[in-house]
Amino acid sequence: MPLTREWIGPVSAERVKLIASASCFRLSPSPLAPSTMTSNVPINQSSGITAPTPQNTPLTHAPIAAGLSRPTVPDITEDVEPVDEGAAVHEAMLGLVQGRLAGLVGQSSGYVESLPDGAKKTVEALKGVQVKQNELQNQYKRECLELEKKYLELTKPLYARRNALIHAQAEPTAEELEAGAAQSAKDDPEENPLAVPEATAAAAVPEFWLTALRNHVGISDLITERDAGALKHLVDLRIEYLPSSEPKPGFKLIFEFTPNDYFENTVLEKTYIYREEVGYSGDFVYERAVGTEIKWKDEKDLTKEFEIKKQRNKNTNRTRVVRKVRPTESFFNFFSPPVAPSEEAIEEGKISEDELDELEEKLEVDYQIGEDIKEKVIPRAVDYFTGKALEYDMLSDDDDDYEDDEDDEDGDAFDDEDDD
Numbered sequence: 001m002p003l004t005r006e007w008i009g010p011v012s013a014e015r016v017k018l019i020a021s022a023s024c025f026r027l028s029p030s031p032l033a034p035s036t037m038t039s040n041v042p043i044n045q046s047s048g049i050t051a052p053t054p055q056n057t058p059l060t061h062a063p064i065a066a067g068l069s070r071p072t073v074p075d076i077t078e079d080v081e082p083v084d085e086g087a088a089v090h091e092a093m094l095g096l097v098q099g100r101l102a103g104l105v106g107q108s109s110g111y112v113e114s115l116p117d118g119a120k121k122t123v124e125a126l127k128g129v130q131v132k133q134n135e136l137q138n139q140y141k142r143e144c145l146e147l148e149k150k151y152l153e154l155t156k157p158l159y160a161r162r163n164a165l166i167h168a169q170a171e172p173t174a175e176e177l178e179a180g181a182a183q184s185a186k187d188d189p190e191e192n193p194l195a196v197p198e199a200t201a202a203a204a205v206p207e208f209w210l211t212a213l214r215n216h217v218g219i220s221d222l223i224t225e226r227d228a229g230a231l232k233h234l235v236d237l238r239i240e241y242l243p244s245s246e247p248k249p250g251f252k253l254i255f256e257f258t259p260n261d262y263f264e265n266t267v268l269e270k271t272y273i274y275r276e277e278v279g280y281s282g283d284f285v286y287e288r289a290v291g292t293e294i295k296w297k298d299e300k301d302l303t304k305e306f307e308i309k310k311q312r313n314k315n316t317n318r319t320r321v322v323r324k325v326r327p328t329e330s331f332f333n334f335f336s337p338p339v340a341p342s343e344e345a346i347e348e349g350k351i352s353e354d355e356l357d358e359l360e361e362k363l364e365v366d367y368q369i370g371e372d373i374k375e376k377v378i379p380r381a382v383d384y385f386t387g388k389a390l391e392y393d394m395l396s397d398d399d400d401d402y403e404d405d406e407d408d409e410d411g412d413a414f415d416d417e418d419d420d
Helices: 085-104 115-167 174-187 208-214 224-232 329-334 342-346 352-375 382-386 389-400
Strands: 023-025 041-043 234-241 250-257 266-273 286-291 304-312 319-327
Touching: 041 329, 085 174, 085 329, 115 234, 234 352, 234 382, 250 352, 266 329, 266 352, 286 352, 304 352, 382 389
Parallel strands: none
Antiparallel strands: 234 250, 250 266, 266 286, 304 319
16 A cells, blocks of 8 residues: 655654544543543554554554564474465455555545535635634643643642652551552452551562563563663652643653662653644644653663674784674663654655654654553552553453444343353
């Protein structure tokens, strides 16, 4: 299927809705976030890279959600199943039809142009009404964002209390222990109550945030064993919204570290900036992300691999030591987000189709991870630490794998039941 790409400034235009196919996904919202920010939005395979919205960055489009599965090629000892030629022809015809339909997207059918002048005048007026609707939708989203900011401020004392308990800077109250025990019993009635003598002093929870991040399905694939050494020093993870005085809305993730052997920074930040106006779907659209420059200590850059080789001169027989550096996978690449190429670079063909596809994939992963940290990990940190959140994440993924059949003709209702 031929692909075309449109860009607005430094970032691509929103996804164009294809007639041929569509998919959707769901992000689990924070209990404090308005549901309007995390509603189900159809995601369509588009003709270009898009600055994703908080709703349109499905992690399933990215390699980290693929379970590291790879296509395999049967060797000579494996039986190769015969190809169903009928199915192959059907797939080929379907692809041809979809390709032609996609080519028609955005093209006029001639119907509007053929309307009487009076009807054309009405259509223009309808567009004017739509402009006012768009302005109202933009105002609505702005007010939703202000509501999120309000409730974040109300939540900050609870986050501070959580941080004090994690680091044993405060003793848990009887009320907190009672509420926690009741929640544990509700989650698992068969679980035995925590048997700890009352005189036992509360202790710090080791590697709390590292464990919480590792228990997120997508983030865990970004964390290498080398990264773990640095992330053990992560002592707090917070969110701040950009102030209303800023020209564009957005939010900032704040990672606080204790002094460590890897970098000089004690705080690393990742800022996500929305476009000023909401997108066609009625939601804020990410424009770009900016990360803190990490001041790595000598030989400690986790985003690079260092290799030392000895080379011998053929003429003089003298040897020299050569130090080679190459980039490598690391969670800390998160603070160096991908940058969309300029419109000019695309128009001039300086970037290949494959490079654009790879960039789109990286952007989707980056925005999805940022959104999940904001909406899931920070508000539900203890659930990710204990692993409870995994049950809900996996349940949500399972739901997305199935769709309801058409209603039974007799109208009978049945409870869901797995056949597996």
